[in-house]
Amino acid sequence: MERYFSKDYSEARQRFLAGAEARPIAIATYENPARGPAGEGLFTDVARIGPASARRVLVLESGLHGVEGYAGSAIQLAALESVELPADGDVALLLVHAVNPWGFASNCRFNEDNIDLNRHFIDWDVPGNLDNPGYRDIADFLIPADFSEEALAVSDAKLESYRRDKGEQALRSAIKLGQYSHPEGLYFGGMKPSWSARTVQRIAEEHLRAAEFCGLIDVHTGLGPFGFGECLSGMAPDSEEGKRCSAWYGHVAHTKSPKTDYAGSAASILDGYKRAAPWPVWTPIGLEFGTRSEQLVRDAVRFDGWLHLNGGASNPRAGAVKAMMLDAYRPDEAEWRAAVVTRGLEVVGLGLAGISG
Ligand SMILES: [Zn+2]
Structure with a gap:
């Protein structure tokens, strides 16, 4: 299972394109105008398994938090190889690869504008509606x-x-929680829609137009027990959406509960897809895989924030900081990687069964 993990963003992308070609299914590509640290091109790629007319679409997304994309990309590669759809022709699986390609290529959580995209999907028409x-x-x-x-x-x-x-x-x-006052700080939510947010909007319009029921599995790493993959809902357990999440996936953690370890941001991608495509009924979850201790992960993020303020990839200490980031978000251990792919495919199966009704 660990063979699905790539050594960097560009390899992950090439393998995703090859996996789509082998199935075979078409790819839609969205190019980010920025370049990666080695001058590489940056793209979000979208592949659809199943008919364009399907009314029930499960979205499986990787790399919202850049460096966390290794796990999501691995699950997507495995899904390209093995997922079988229900036979009724009304269900599709939409794979969105590297929605934050700059962060993936740079082994950062944030994007090319220092934005944490899971703090970013706010209502831009209401100025200053979020503060921390x-x-x-x-x-x-x-x-x-x-x-x-x-x-x-x-x-x-x-x-x-x-x-x-x-x-x-x-x-x-x-x-x-996310902050909107320090553009060079950590967990910055942004001040206007990013390239990734505009890309999510285009993906919704170009790939979800026919959908009446949508699920989202947005894959993350860095919080929770090592190798354990937990489903997260942004809604209250007794809401209609919260109940659907539990019915599809079993135990679901609710990020807005005051007791949770999760951030519970009010502006996550779970809201982002609903805002981009308000017409279907949504059942979105995050799938979060634990890695190292909370303290170790937090220290890696803080030093990566220091690196951002001190020249980024051109700083002589960049390699050491990035080694910390990779260890915090993409552990090398074969058992961790196997657990991620196994659990990822299991959750995709639950999502497909759930959306099939
Ligand atoms: Zn994340």
Whole structure:
């Protein structure tokens, strides 16, 4: 199963194109005007298994958080090889590969504009409708001053002091809820629609027009127990959508619950697809695979934030920071990779069964 994992974005893309050709199915390509760190071209690619007329479409998406795309891409490659659709001709599986190709190629969570796309799908017509005052409190010390254990310890001490004053949940929210005030900071939600958001809009219009019922499985890594893949819903468990998520997938964690470890952003891609294609009935979930400890993952993100402020890929420490990011979001262990693909295919199967009614 680990053979589905690629060494970098460009290899993942080539394998995705080859997998579509082998099936064979057509590819729709959306080119990002930015280039990757090695000058490589960047694309979101869309492949559809099943008829264009299908009224029931399950979307399987990878790479919203760039570096987390290795897992989603691996599941998509495996799905291209093995997924069989219900025979009634009314169900399709739409594979959206690398929706944040710059982040994937750069081994970053954020995109070419330093935007965290899972904090980004807000209503742009309502200015300032999201704010995160907690981020303002910690912005000056969340990112370490340099790439060293000493700088990390200084930052940690200040975060710990904030946690003692305000509580664990307040610290979590301050860091991860998303912020709209510091464009060079972490978990920045953006100020206008990004290339990826415009691409999601085009994908909705070009591939979901005939759909009446849609599911979304948006694959992520970096939170939860090692190799464990948890389904997440952005809706309350007793809402109609929340009930459908549970009926399709079994146990589902609800990110807006106050007790959750998950960020519970109000502007995730789960809302993004609904906004881009409001006509079908949606049953969207995130599928989150645990990797390392929360602290290790958080430290990798903080040093990656430092790298962003200090020259990015051209900084001499870039290789060391990126090694931390890869370990935090795409562990090397064969058992982790096998667990991701096995569970990913299982969840795709549940989604296809669910959407078939
Ligand atoms: Zn993610």
